[in-house]
Amino acid sequence: MRGHAWKFGNNIDTDLIIPARYLNTSDPAELAQYAMMDADSEWVDKMSKGDFIVAGDNFGCGSSREHAPIALKAAGVSAIIAKSFARIFYRNSINIGLPILEAPQAAEEIKEGDEVEVDLAAGEIKDLTTGKAYRAQPFPAFMQKIIDAGGLINYLKRNN
Amino acid sequence: MPQTISQKILAKHAGAKSVEPGQLINCKVDLVLGNDITAPPAIKEFEKIGVSRVFDKKKIYLVPDHFTPAKDIKSAEQVKVMRKFAHKYGIVNFFEIGCMGVEHALLPEMGAIKAGDLIIGADSHTCTYGALGAFSTGVGSTDMAAAMATGEVWFKVPEQLKFVYRGKLPKWVEAKDLILYTIGQIGVDGARYMSLEFTGPVISKLSVEGRLTMANMAIEAGGKNGIFEPDIKVFQYLKSRIKNLNSSFVIRNSALRSDPDAEYAKIYDWDVSELEPQVAYPHLPSNVHPVSKNRHIKLDQSVIGSCTNGRIEDMRVAAKILKGKKVHPDVRLIILPATQQVELRMIKEGLMEIFIKAGAAVSTPTCGPCLGGHMGILAEGERSIATTNRNFVGRMGHPKSEVYLSNVAVAAASAVLGFIGSPEDLK
Numbered sequence: 001m002r003g004h005a006w007k008f009g010n011n012i013d014t015d016l017i018i019p020a021r022y023l024n025t026s027d028p029a030e031l032a033q034y035a036m037m038d039a040d041s042e043w044v045d046k047m048s049k050g051d052f053i054v055a056g057d058n059f060g061c062g063s064s065r066e067h068a069p070i071a072l073k074a075a076g077v078s079a080i081i082a083k084s085f086a087r088i089f090y091r092n093s094i095n096i097g098l099p100i101l102e103a104p105q106a107a108e109e110i111k112e113g114d115e116v117e118v119d120l121a122a123g124e125i126k127d128l129t130t131g132k133a134y135r136a137q138p139f140p141a142f143m144q145k146i147i148d149a150g151g152l153i154n155y156l157k158r159n160n
Numbered sequence: 161m162p163q164t165i166s167q168k169i170l171a172k173h174a175g176a177k178s179v180e181p182g183q184l185i186n187c188k189v190d191l192v193l194g195n196d197i198t199a200p201p202a203i204k205e206f207e208k209i210g211v212s213r214v215f216d217k218k219k220i221y222l223v224p225d226h227f228t229p230a231k232d233i234k235s236a237e238q239v240k241v242m243r244k245f246a247h248k249y250g251i252v253n254f255f256e257i258g259c260m261g262v263e264h265a266l267l268p269e270m271g272a273i274k275a276g277d278l279i280i281g282a283d284s285h286t287c288t289y290g291a292l293g294a295f296s297t298g299v300g301s302t303d304m305a306a307a308m309a310t311g312e313v314w315f316k317v318p319e320q321l322k323f324v325y326r327g328k329l330p331k332w333v334e335a336k337d338l339i340l341y342t343i344g345q346i347g348v349d350g351a352r353y354m355s356l357e358f359t360g361p362v363i364s365k366l367s368v369e370g371r372l373t374m375a376n377m378a379i380e381a382g383g384k385n386g387i388f389e390p391d392i393k394v395f396q397y398l399k400s401r402i403k404n405l406n407s408s409f410v411i412r413n414s415a416l417r418s419d420p421d422a423e424y425a426k427i428y429d430w431d432v433s434e435l436e437p438q439v440a441y442p443h444l445p446s447n448v449h450p451v452s453k454n455r456h457i458k459l460d461q462s463v464i465g466s467c468t469n470g471r472i473e474d475m476r477v478a479a480k481i482l483k484g485k486k487v488h489p490d491v492r493l494i495i496l497p498a499t500q501q502v503e504l505r506m507i508k509e510g511l512m513e514i515f516i517k518a519g520a521a522v523s524t525p526t527c528g529p530c531l532g533g534h535m536g537i538l539a540e541g542e543r544s545i546a547t548t549n550r551n552f553v554g555r556m557g558h559p560k561s562e563v564y565l566s567n568v569a570v571a572a573a574s575a576v577l578g579f580i581g582s583p584e585d586l587k
Contacts, residue, residue, distance in 0.1 A: 062379075
């Protein structure tokens, strides 16, 4: 996957990712219109499908709303690269099949607008603008199986 | 291997003798919870799994509390999805308007939670039930769907943090101040993925309701769960709510304590005798300052309620402050009893009259303004103090509004003062 980087800071909470005032629906296309609304109200119009979010520590802290990763996925975000993720957001992303990569150095060094290429299977992140390559933390084998199945529900169906 | 209380509960539900931090385990759950925001997507995912029944009709709790009584057509549709699902699968614990309450106040109050239970809920504040000695944590809708089908959930065993509180709490300093102070000290990711265990002489003296307030905000430090060892107060609380709670349950669970030589990633030990009421300034719950720091923060609104501070003890504190006083003409005071039972007791104890005479608006139970849903939304540039749990950007309304978090006494006193202050400032 290839796209441009959009940088966000530390502790990006789920209210910034998708404000609760839009949670009276769980329709992905509708939620996508409001992705990152309170962090940058024009972001959805500026970003292109396939782009990456590159953020600091504790991305996705706060509420358990699965609408947050759903909104980002439906908006066309191909993966999130962060220094670290909040626990429930991490679980939710794996469960719904939104790729997330924990890569502190990449999250620090990649600049807004850089062209980024990610090889998920290899856990490799390349900043094509600077030519630097980074490795993401590998997932435990059990989580990798959920990811490979395309999320928790598919994994359960496969194993039932 | 020595174990903490959290590890013991996880091990028991995983069918293991002991568990270690970092270990991936599969656990049986005692209760699965969802609300009107998180349950509808969970129901959609549940239907995809292709099972014909839920794992246990009595162990699934569906509480429409966030945007209820339905604030608009879309919210009404969400609750309709829950109601239909409950009927279709014979789910006993669906709580209609008139018997619902804010989920994390309702479940402990009705006796749905026991010490030693393992609970997941599709709401981040599910960690509240740790106050009763349960291992309880928030998950998303897909995890809820999977658990409704299988009765199981996977966990990574968290590392353990211990918080010891010593000394004597000064007047007007509440459980809320202990947890705000804690989050201020360790930060919003200070306990990320970890278990918080609260203990010490101050905790032993704290009421069960106060402990619910503290455990509620474990997530605001990034924690997986917050937990207290169940003591005599907890067992009395449970006995008054759960029929057929026999003495063997009490004896068995009295032993549910952390081993003295259990390992902790870190132990914090604080004397809180000099603690002032704490206020979390925008826009993070960790941005905590003593209430006396600034007496010039003018307010437009004060909100007393939520799963953090909407129980009867909270209402009594608010009434003590508001009795014979008037809410400042520039401030809107909104009081939200968290459950029907709380509201009923407010009427019986005469609190309702005190609030209404003071000029407060009292609402039926709802999460309402806490998450910017309804029943007290802020306009651009407006500022509210609130006994709720989050003060993120846009949390209570316009992205350019502000929320300050405090205990009940401060929120009530500030409503009268017109600025953020303590009950001492009323004299």
